[in-house]
Amino acid sequence: MEQGTVKTAAIIGGGVIGGGWAARFLLNGWDVRVFDPDPQAEEKLAPVLAQSRRALPSLTDVALPSEGRLTFCDTMSEAVDGAIWVQESVPERLELKRKVYQTAQAAMSPDAILASSTSGFTPSQLQGCATRPEQIMVCHPFNPVYLMPLIEVVPSPATDLALVEKAEGILRSLGHYPLRVRKEIDAHIADRFLEAVWREALWLVKDGVATTEEIDEAIRMGFGIRWAQMGLFDTYRTAGGEAGMRHFMAQFGPALQWPWTKLMDVPEFTDELVDLIAGQSDAQSGHMTISEMLRARDDNLVGMMRSLKANDWGAGAVMNAHEASLRAGTVLGAHLDELEDVSAPLLTVRRAVPLDWTDYNGHMNEARYLQAFGDATDRFMEMVGCDAAYIATGGSYFTAETHIRHVDEALAGTLIEVRTQVLAGAGKKLHLFHEMYDGDRLLATGEHFLLHVSLETRRPSDPSEAILAALARVSGAHADLPRPDGAGRAVGQRP
Structure with a gap:
């Protein structure tokens, strides 16, 4: 963001994701206008803002800009008028999203970015009835948006690439890491991994191999920590020793033929399976309120990301680049x-x-x-x-x-x-x-x-x-x- 210039973002849909977007913009000095027809939208957004004000400033070793001004608007047209960035975070119903774009584009600048938080739809699907399809792209965040760096930026062939590059620059100025997705695909990149792990976890619980708590421990005590700082392929590259990835693939390639996973199968979502998983989840963490869990989550994320920051590695390198821009x-x-x-x-x-x-x-x-x-x-x-x-x-x-x-x-x-x-x-x-x-x-x-x-x-x-x-x-x-x-x-x- 240009020094001394106040910019405006419009958030359409003030739920958990929309609220996270509002917080990320607001705490980086942007004015934020929120439109959400829910009469309790302001009340629901308040705890997200409180969490972000507690956690986000802890990531950086230099102060964030002075907080912008937050406004709740009565109409979508009022929210988007003059906004540089419009972020749609309404429920995952295609017809609803398309109606949002028609209303928003009638009142917003043609030069503004119109981005969707959708985790499932492709931009081509979203652009279906749009007045200006070239203005629409997917900018898919991860929760909590105010802390997590990754934003999957997905254009369609119709999207104006100059607007995409503008969007990526703004995301970097907010401390995000924009990852350009090369081709449109359902669920983009990261959620496809999460879906694969989720399916396998459901089978492990259903078959009595592990409880929800044991699965979570396997992730957070093992590969979850490795993935947080090295990802998937670099993790396996190091597992191959000095010979690297080729040795790893030669050694473990045959395992792909073994029945280690059930990724192509989905267990039937019966009442019994839901009760089993929900009961185990309650036993695992029911002693904590959701607010307590969110507080612990943010504390842990801040601690891990600050450790990565000290080594200028992964998400920490993104934070260091953000700090440099704040000091400039x-x-x-x-x-x-x-x-x-x-x-x-x-x-x-x-x-x-x-x-x-x-x-x-x-x-x-x-x-x-x-x-x-x-x-x-x-x-x-x-x-x-x-x-x-x-x-x-x-x-x-x-x-x-x-x-x-x-x-x-x-x-x-x-x-x-x-x-x-x-x-x-x-x-x-x-x-x-x-x-x-x-x-x-x-x-x-x-x-x-x-x-x-x-x-x-x-x-x-x-x-x-x-x-x-x-x-x-x-x-x-x-x-x-x-x-x-x-x-x-x-x-x-x-x-």
Whole structure:
């Protein structure tokens, strides 16, 4: 999304999927208009928005844009008028979807994207009675839409490819991973895998081989974790050892002839089978409410995706790319030379407190204060030129002393800002004072003394002339600032 430009998305159908779309757009700074004839639509959307506001900001190490404006519209025409993106998420009835497109296209811009969340219909089917079939495509998400990266983008031969590319760019700006489906096919790609696994699971329960809980344990304790970070083919490639995929296929190819699955057969959906599966499911997780399960799901997804993020892998790489776009054009992505005024403490961190940063007391773990201040130091180093490229030449700063004061609480989701003042910056020495705020509320301070070192000798050394000049500029500008409260204090010393 362009910096400083508010864009509008229209959501047609405010159920679980439509609500997830609304949350993803809204929390990325878009204005969102929702049309749903259900008189309880606003009430039903509220918990989805609450869940997304708790979870999505935890994925990124930089704050999301300011939340957009949410409006519930009385008519579909009102919702789509002027919208750049129109997302249809109504029930899976073809005649209903076609009526939506006829109404929407009469009021929406020809240049806007008209996307369907359908998991089953192809775009050619959806385009049947459309005024402008070239405007319609499938953008099939995965629940929860506000967290899961994958969007299956499916055009038909009639779809305008320029609009498809525009849609993919917008999806990336929201932190999604758009996967272009090469050919139209029922259920697209991912749901076909899910359907195959679902059919086999039904047989295993029906035949008494496993319970619903045992099947779930087989997935989440085994291949589910592997698939989450490596997918199917890379998983099997590694199973082939150094010889790779060819060895794996030669070794396990004959198994395709064995009766290992019943994927072509479907058990009859009798009342007995439904009762059996529903009863086992109740025994498995009936001790939790659905709200509790959704909270746990989001916490687990955030934790796993943040782990992948640290390795720049899979869904984590998508999040890193999204973060880079959020930093671009802001102080958090700027070099010192790009800032005209450095007379005030510099903004070095602006982010939400992630879910996994809290402790048993429900507030931010003390170790995470050090991480936040360490991130602030790293960001300051980048600003003055001690970035990855410079460090690769053999010089860096090492922290020699740290003093953190915990002034007030920070809870999960708190939007924190760290502002950094240079107390001294000359020669080998760098003395920083960080202040962490929630709005105007001071949460903590961090005082850090660093030495520039040679990575070859591991001994103190002079930094480059460019870094010295940058430090002189900031330290000179900060020399006139009042000495911050708490600077130089000993541990336990009262004001």
